[in-house]
Amino acid sequence: MAGTATANDPRNVLRWFIQYLVQRKLCTLEGLRRVALFQGGLDTRIGQLAAIRGYLDARDIVRILMEQADSDLAFGELCVRHGLMTPAQRDDLLRLQKDQFLLFCACMEWAGTLDPDALGRIRREFLDHLAASTERPRPPSGGFPAVEAQPRSAASVRDVLRKVREVAALPEMVQRTLAVLDGADADLDVAARVIEADPVMATQMLRIGNSALFALRGRVTNVRKAVLMLGARGTRQVVLSTAAAGAFAKVGGDCGRRLWTHSILAGRWAAALARARALSEPEDAAVAGIVHEFGTVVLHQYFQGEMAAVERAQARGTSEREAELEAFGLTHAEVGAFLCQQWTFPARVVESVLHHHALPAKLRALNRLDPLAKVVNAACRLADLDPDRFPHEWIALLGEEFVAYHGLTADLLDQLAPDVRRQAEELTSILG
Structure with a gap:
């Protein structure tokens, strides 16, 4: 019947695996509950899985988002193209997306329910047990199609990112100020002159500089003094807070x-x-x-x-x-x-x-x-x-x-x- 889980369906394999764990007291019910909660809240898009696997960090993810604004390629393909992941790593993540049994095993490790060595041993023993049984579904022999799952097409993600960009x-004044403040060689005098040219920003700089928020010593009477006393990071905070308000x-x-x-x-x-x-x-x-x-x-x-x-x-x-x-x-x-x-x-x-x-x-x-x-x-x-x-x-x-x-x-x-x-x-x- 259409829609009925087959013996090779990973959902069946997963059900047998959970039963195997419980019957042999290899994992507590509380541990399984933690795994279920973790998996229920897991974002299974390839970038999120890659971060947990350690293939990517936050900067890599955002770099690929920047690339997606100009590309029709899927996230994983872009990662491989830019050398951030190997094809084997990408395929590993695609298998996790498609195979609930593999994903559940990964979640057991990520949720801290079983350490990797114990999990690997239990998984091998379970698959051997499954292969030897005539009454239980056998694990899939050919794997599952490596097709990256996406809620929307790469093209539509590109369109959203392109419009956002x-x-x-x-605001131009904010960009100029941040550019001057960027890095170890920030020029506070130049930053003060840029801020002084914007009446709204200059007023806010003085008001915040004289507030209890930064507890600066003495009354701040001009923008240059405020910038010098706040320093590059404090000035950046004030400029961005003012821009955020708008x-x-x-x-x-x-x-x-x-x-x-x-x-x-x-x-x-x-x-x-x-x-x-x-x-x-x-x-x-x-x-x-x-x-x-x-x-x-x-x-x-x-x-x-x-x-x-x-x-x-x-x-x-x-x-x-x-x-x-x-x-x-x-x-x-x-x-x-x-x-x-x-x-x-x-x-x-x-x-x-x-x-x-x-x-x-x-x-x-x-x-x-x-x-x-x-x-x-x-x-x-x-x-x-x-x-x-x-x-x-x-x-x-x-x-x-x-x-x-x-x-x-x-x-x-x-x-x-x-x-x-x-x-x-x-x-x-x-x-x-």
Whole structure:
């Protein structure tokens, strides 16, 4: 009958494998539950699987997104063409996409249920057992077609990225300022002159420079003094925060206001956590927090029909990620990271934007993750919490796995929250 699972169907093999694990007490039910939860939240697009396998890092993923804006080739093909993956690695990922049994085995390793050596031995024993049985389905002998699964065609992903690239340029003054501030040889005097030429930016620089946000010594009376006292990274933070305020305002309505309030809080939480973790350059954390929703902003501005469809799908119970993949072939996090790369933001900021919604299990499974991305991921969740609740209530709402992964405690949140809230309110009053 059409649609009936055959003996060689990997779904049948997977069912037998789970039964095999349980009957021989090779894995606990709790361990299997963790694997199921991990696999249920797993993004099985080839770039995401490649990151977990360790074939790609965030910069590689965004580099290929940049290439996709000008190519009809699938993601995996572009990776091979640019030497980021071998054909064998690409084919390994394509098999994971098609074969639920192989994917489940990989998820057992990634979720930490079994170590790779034990898993390899158990898998070999199971397949030998399966091959010797006349009553159980045999594992597929010829494998499955290596066809890259994509929610939408490479051409449609290209069209989305190309339009984003064309319409979402930073204001010229912001681009010039960032270019001057980029690198170890940042020229603060030139940056000050560029900012002085823009009355709005100059005013905001003075207002923020004289606020308690940076706690500068003495009153700041001119832009040059503000820039010199803030330094390159502090000045970059102010310039981008001001530009972000204008971008969020263009979305308009409750949506724009909600995104802006969330982003300000995320920026302050990210900076506070970065300092608490003694990370270098907490200003980068603040910038990543402020800009992490830029992908959402751009999609709302220039793809209104598609975003309306995303919202309708979410109202029906579809996850945000699934709805965005159906509409765009991309998530707003990927669009945001694409923009940050286009604007030549620091690589750690790009990575933080890319992973800001990732679950702890996914972050833990990644072979390479900048500590800043971990901080920003936590900050984005903290920014959504009800400020009227107590820190111990926040801990309960965040969940045991999230709290353990990020090393959060009620005492830490209680210590950081007052300054975070005060700084966010002050920044909102200045930037609008």
